[in-house]
Amino acid sequence: MTSHKAIVSGISGRYAVALFELADAAKALKEIETDLVTLKAMIEDSADLRDLVVSPLYSRQDQQKGITKVAEAGSFNDLTQKFLGTLAANRRLDQLLPIVASFEKLLANHRGEVSAEVTSAQELTKTQLADLTKKLKSAIGRDVAIEANVDEALLGGLKVKVGSQMLDSSLKTKLDNLAIAMKGVQ
Structure with a gap:
């Protein structure tokens, strides 16, 4: 397999690689992919969610509470929920859409x-x-x-x-x- 560095880069790439490797080890690539596709659609459809994800005006705690509610409402896999919590805790929710795009590239490469x-x-x-x-x-x-x-x-x-x-x-x-x-x- 090609090095992940050759496929994705930057902050979003590092987070995507981490999520990909955890999902692969847990044999949950398909579930995580489904969660991320659903989450991407939710962000595109909701101005409030998009604002929560990208606005620096929300506190770390508000972002964590908000994204936790979204993950619960979407019945996301535990790994996806923990990952989103980590992004919120690290103030990286603004990188969520680029992370999803990088994850999709990694998954496509994995599938050939x-x-x-x-x-x-x-x-x-x-x-x-x-x-x-x-x-x-x-x-x-x-x-x-x-x-x-x-x-x-x-x-x-x-x-x-x-x-x-x-x-x-x-x-x-x-x-x-x-x-x-x-x-x-x-």
């Missing part, structure tokens, strides 16, 4: 998957995502986990980023390149 960031002008349908996943898998030779994003400024087409490689076939980029080429004609 490659992560691909796909940005499109409109939300892709399940069929389009399945087709894209299949094509990327055949091109790369490994399973691909797609993180789909929408950016209406692209106008059309896709931007696909796999590792350090990027394929930009967006209409916006093509128009920008055309404008640059036209300036050279004048």
